[in-house]
Amino acid sequence: MxxxxxxxxxxxxxxxxxxxxxxxxxxxxxxxxxxxxxxxxxxxxxxxxxxxxxxxxxxxxxxxxxxxxxxxxxxxxxxxxxxxxxxxxxxxxxxxxxxxxxxxxxxxxxxxxxxxxxxxxxxxxxxxxxxxxxxxxxxxxxxxxxxxxxxxxxxxxxxxxxxxxxxxxxxxxxxxxxVWRDVRKRWPTIDLYNPDGSHPAKQGSYVAACTFYAVFFGKSPVGASYKAGLAASQADSIQKSAAAIVFDSLKTWNIKYDTLKPSFTYTVKNDTVTFTYTGSLVKNLHWDFGDGNTSSATSPTHIYGVSDTFEVVLTVDNKCLTANTMVRIVVNTKRPSVRADFNTTLMYDTVEFQYSGTLADSVKWDFGNGKTDTGFVVTYIYGVADTFLASVKAFYQGAEDSLSKSVITTLYESNVSVQGNMNLSEFDLSIFPNPVENKIGIKSEENMISIEILDLNGRMLKRYEKIESDSYQINSGFLNSGTYIVQVETENQRITRRIIKK
The missing domain is CATH 3.40.50.1110 (SGNH hydrolase)
Incomplete structure (x- = not known):
């Protein structure tokens, strides 16, 4: 057969x-x-x-x-x-x-x-x-x-x-x-064949041309002004069919285009720049640092030695493709500097520290009692009356500077009437947690009669009466972030504490 x-x-x-x-x-x-x-x-x-x-x-x-x-x-x-x-x-x-x-x-x-x-x-x-x-x-x-x-x-x-x-x-x-089959079904009036019923008419060859263009370039032929002398309606229909059939089923046609996507990150420290390649897998890399120097390393470090702006071009290739990407980088041979300074706002044993030095990336505080913190504005409760040598260290692009100042704290003294042998140092009043988030818990050695919440100017914000218990919980939602005074009146005395609302 x-x-x-x-x-x-x-x-x-x-x-x-x-x-x-x-x-x-x-x-x-x-x-x-x-x-x-x-x-x-x-x-x-x-x-x-x-x-x-x-x-x-x-x-x-x-x-x-x-x-x-x-x-x-x-x-x-x-x-x-x-x-x-x-x-x-x-x-x-x-x-x-x-x-x-x-x-x-x-x-x-x-x-x-x-x-x-x-x-x-x-x-x-x-x-x-x-x-x-x-x-x-x-x-x-x-x-x-x-x-x-x-x-x-x-x-x-x-x-x-x-x-x-x-x-x-x-x-x-x-x-x-x-595509030929699709055109026959959707636009049967377009005659794709020569009279022999085998070879292509011009319309049939245009089907092939549009299909090959889509395959070769990975782009749609729709909108092409070249129509091979066909009626515009016929050419436009064939273009649409080719795009639809090719790109709807690239996997079916075993079409997978090779691509290169070069990219990199870099860090600048004065006149020294470290580059790290982060793009797709490649065979070769070529760095042009913009000053006449080059490298083929994956993650090169380059020292420019002068202050200027440079165009860095990375070119990559594999066996079949080449691609590049460019970034402008500013380098400066002058070493950065920073000068540390700070201000304080004191309220008895509570101190707010505010960094006031030159531009810094970060700062670190030493409160002079072994405790530390970070942040450009911080609040710290010492809890005792004393003199402390507090310091701040500022950091900026590898440079650092520090400054120390004396901080004198006091304790708030309130009028306290004491019965029997009880004195202030012996009285136990706990406020927790401190700093406060959502609720304030208060635990007293004696039954409490009233509780007052005041701001640092002495203005009363809330008063709770007829408590008659040695423990009490307050919802702190009415307080903004900051420092406040809590006054607790018991059967024998009035006690004052400071709290910080986060």
């Missing part, structure tokens, strides 16, 4: 090149590529969208992959340029034949060509040209293989086998045949 399948052959040859840049493409095919000059149509379409294509083609009529694989001209052309893509198209019927014949007459030569492409010194990517089924199926071979009896059956066989070739050979599949 297989030997009886008939393949029509028309001998033609085409070769053309254009001296432009962006994508370099070699087309290996036959009359399906030659008719209507598909390579030039792809280049003209790309140009109208701001892109360019250098192309060359080998397109004898009826040529098979086996013919290309056995021709020395093929391998000579492989080496004549550093191609981005090499398009592989088999004879129009053969990939739709029974799988046993395809495995014998198609797949081995697809592999041979792809292996040769992958072995090239550049980064050429094989792209299989998934062709279209004949307008009414392959009636010559229908009796030998039933899927060929209809367009739909033939198209799905072509799809299946071209995808197999792409997936098993690390290649892209350009789904021209599936």
């Amino acid at each position: 297989v030997r009886g399948i008939f393949i029509a052959v028309i001998s033609v040859f085409f070769l053309n090149t254009q001296a432009q840049t962006t994508k370099k493409v070699l087309f290996l095919g036959n009359s399906y590529t030659y008719v209507n000059d598909l390579p030039k149509m792809v280049a003209d379409l790309a140009k109208s969208l701001g892109d360019t294509v250098i192309y060359s083609s080998i397109t004898p009529g009826g040529q098979r992959l086996s013919g290309h694989a056995g021709s020395s001209a093929t391998y000579t052309r492989f080496k004549q340029n550093t191609w981005d893509y090499i398009v592989l198209q088999d004879q129009s019927q053969l990939p739709s034949f029974p799988i046993s014949q395809v495995r014998k007459d198609v797949f081995p030569y697809a592999k041979q060509l792809c292996d040769s492409i992958h072995a090239l010194p550049g980064c050429a990517k094989p792209v299989f040209f998934m062709t279209w089924g004949r307008e009414n199926g392959d009636q010559q071979n229908c009796k030998f293989y039933s899927p060929l009896c209809t367009y739909e059956g033939m198209q799905l066989e072509l799809r299946k086998n071209y995808l197999t070739m792409a997936n098993t050979n690390n290649a892209f599949a350009s789904p021209v045949g599936m």
Whole structure:
């Protein structure tokens, strides 16, 4: 049966090149590529969208992959340029034949060509040209293989086998045949075929051109001003179909574009800058520090030695791609300085410390009693009357400075009437927690009669009466952050304490 399948052959040859840049493409095919000059149509379409294509083609009529694989001209052309893509198209019927014949007459030569492409010194990517089924199926071979009896059956066989070739050979599949199928379904009045029902009309070649543009550049052909002489409505419809089919199923077509995303962080200390690469995996890095010096290290440190602004350019590459990124960096040979100073606000044994020195990144306080804190404004309760040597240390870009001042604290003295042998030092009154967050807990040695909350100016904010208990809890929601006075009256005395509300 297989030997009886008939393949029509028309001998033609085409070769053309254009001296432009962006994508370099070699087309290996036959009359399906030659008719209507598909390579030039792809280049003209790309140009109208701001892109360019250098192309060359080998397109004898009826040529098979086996013919290309056995021709020395093929391998000579492989080496004549550093191609981005090499398009592989088999004879129009053969990939739709029974799988046993395809495995014998198609797949081995697809592999041979792809292996040769992958072995090239550049980064050429094989792209299989998934062709279209004949307008009414392959009636010559229908009796030998039933899927060929209809367009739909033939198209799905072509799809299946071209995808197999792409997936098993690390290649892209350009789904021209599936875009062709979509246009037939959605816009049946667009005639894609020549009168022979096989070769493409100009509309059919435009389907292929739009599909290849999307595959090569990873961009939509929609909006291209180049319409190959077609009616605008037809060209626009074909553009939309190509974009929809290609980008809706990139994974299906085994299309994955290589990308490089260079990036880095840096830290500046005077005239010394440390760089750290944070981008995608690459083979080589090249740092241009903007002062004539360079490095290939992953995380270099560079000393400029002068105060100035420099443009640092990082260029990265792998086998196939190159990319760069630039940052402007200001360096200063003058060492930074800082002068520490502070002010204080005292209320008995409670002191608010306010940093008042020059610009600082951070400060650290030493209260003179072994306790420390950080922050530009802090409040500390000493709890005793005494003299303390408090200090602040300021830090700024590696520089530091410190200053000490004496702080004299006192205790608040209230009128206390004491019965019996009780005195102030013996009386136990606890306020917790302090600093206060949401609630104030008060525990007294004696039953409490009243509690007053005052601000530092002595203004009463709240008064609680008839407590008659040795413990009490107050909701502190009415207090803003700051320092306050709590006065507790018991049966024998009045006690005063300070609290801090966070």
